[in-house]
Amino acid sequence: MGTFMIVEASLLGMNALRQPFSYYTNRNIRFNFKKIESLRISCDHSCFEVRNLSYRPPGTQLYLLNEVSLSLTKRSFGLIFGRSGSGKTTLLQLIAGLNQPTSGCTVVQRYGDDGLPNQLAESLLPEKVGIVFQFPERYFLADTVLEEVAFGWPKQRGGLQLKEHFAANLRRALKWVGLEGIPFDKDPHSLSGGYKRRLALAIQLVRVPELLILDEPLAGLDWKARADVAKLLKHLKRELTLLVVSHDLKELAFLVDQSWRMEVGGILKEEPIPL
Numbered sequence: 231m232g233t234f235m236i237v238e239a240s241l242l243g244m245n246a247l248r249q250p251f252s253y254y255t256n257r258n259i260r261f262n263f264k265k266i267e268s269l270r271i272s273c274d275h276s277c278f279e280v281r282n283l284s285y286r287p288p289g290t291q292l293y294l295l296n297e298v299s300l301s302l303t304k305r306s307f308g309l310i311f312g313r314s315g316s317g318k319t320t321l322l323q324l325i326a327g328l329n330q331p332t333s334g335c336t337v338v339q340r341y342g343d344d345g346l347p348n349q350l351a352e353s354l355l356p357e358k359v360g361i362v363f364q365f366p367e368r369y370f371l372a373d374t375v376l377e378e379v380a381f382g383w384p385k386q387r388g389g390l391q392l393k394e395h396f397a398a399n400l401r402r403a404l405k406w407v408g409l410e411g412i413p414f415d416k417d418p419h420s421l422s423g424g425y426k427r428r429l430a431l432a433i434q435l436v437r438v439p440e441l442l443i444l445d446e447p448l449a450g451l452d453w454k455a456r457a458d459v460a461k462l463l464k465h466l467k468r469e470l471t472l473l474v475v476s477h478d479l480k481e482l483a484f485l486v487d488q489s490w491r492m493e494v495g496g497i498l499k500e501e502p503i504p505l
C-alpha cells in the first residue's frame with residue numbers, strides 16, 4: 231500500500247514526460263515481419279521463433295548477420311558467446327525490435343503436445359521484449375530510484391487503473407530483483423555496482439516482458455556483485471525467458487540451458503559452452 235501511494239504521488243506530480251532512449255526506440259521502431267522460417271524461443275507450448283535473420287546496415291554491402299536461427303524454451307536461459315565484433319549485440323538489438331532485419335523475422339509460435347504448430351505464428355512485438363544494454367547504469371537519467379523505474383510509463387495518459395497496474399508491476403519488479411527495501415527517493419547513481427544492475431533489470435521487469443535480453447550483465451562488476459547478479463538471474467529464470475550475450479562463461483555456466491557460438495561473419499551455431 232505504501233509503495234502504491236508513493237508511486238501515485240510521484241506520477242501525479244510529474245510534469246515532464248521524460249522517457250529513456252529505449253522507450254522511444256521500442257515504440258517507434260517495429261520489426262518488418264515477413265515470411266517465417268526457423269528461429270524459436272519457446273514458452274510452455276509457445277515458442278518465440280526467429281527465423282533466418284540476416285542484417286546488412288542500410289547503405290552498406292556487408293552482412294553483419296547471416297541467416298541466424300535459434301530456439302529457446304520458456305523459462306530457460308540461453309547464452310550467446312563468441313569473439314568481439316562477431317555480431318552478438320547486433321542480433322540482440324534486432325530481436326528487441328530496435329533495428330529492422332534485412333530479411334528473416336522473430337515470432338511467437340504455439341505448439342501442441344504433439345510438437346506440431348497448432349496455430350499461425352504471431353509477430354514478437356517489441357513491447358514483449360526487455361533489453362538491458364551493456365553498462366546500463368551509464369544511461370540512468372533520473373534523480374531518484376522511483377523516477378528511474380517510472381521512465382517509460384505514460385504519466386500523462388491513463389487513469390487510476392493504469393497507475394494501479396504500474397504500482398503492482400513496480401512492487402513485483404523490485405521484489406524480483408531484491409530491491410524492495412530500498413528508499414524510492416535514493417539517487418540511483420549512489421547505489422553500488424551490483425544494485426545499479428538490479429535497478430536496470432527492474433526497469434525492464436516493470437513492463438513484464440516475455441523475453442528478457444541482457445548484453446554482458448556481469449561486465450565491470452567486482453567478484454561479489456558478479457556472483458550476486460548471477461544468482462539473481464537464476465531466480466529470474468523461474469519467471470521468464472532469458473537470452474544473454476556474455477564473455478563470462480564460467481560464471482554463468484550453471485544457469486545455461488542452451489548456448490550458441492557467434493562466429494565472425496554473423497553465423498550462429500548451437501554449441502556447448504567451452505569450459
Ligand SMILES: Nc1ncnc2c1ncn2[C@@H]1O[C@H](COP(=O)(O)OP(=O)(O)OP(=O)(O)O)[C@@H](O)[C@H]1O
Pocket residue numbers: 287290294312313314315316317318319320321492
Ligand atoms: N551500422 C553499422 N555499420 C557497419 N558496421 C557495423 C554497424 N554496426 C555494427 N557494425 C560492426 O558490426 C560488427 C558486429 O558488432 P557487434 O557489436 O554486434 O559485435 P559483438 O559480437 O557484440 O562485439 P562485442 O563482443 O565486442 O560487443 C562490428 O565489427 C561492428 O563494428
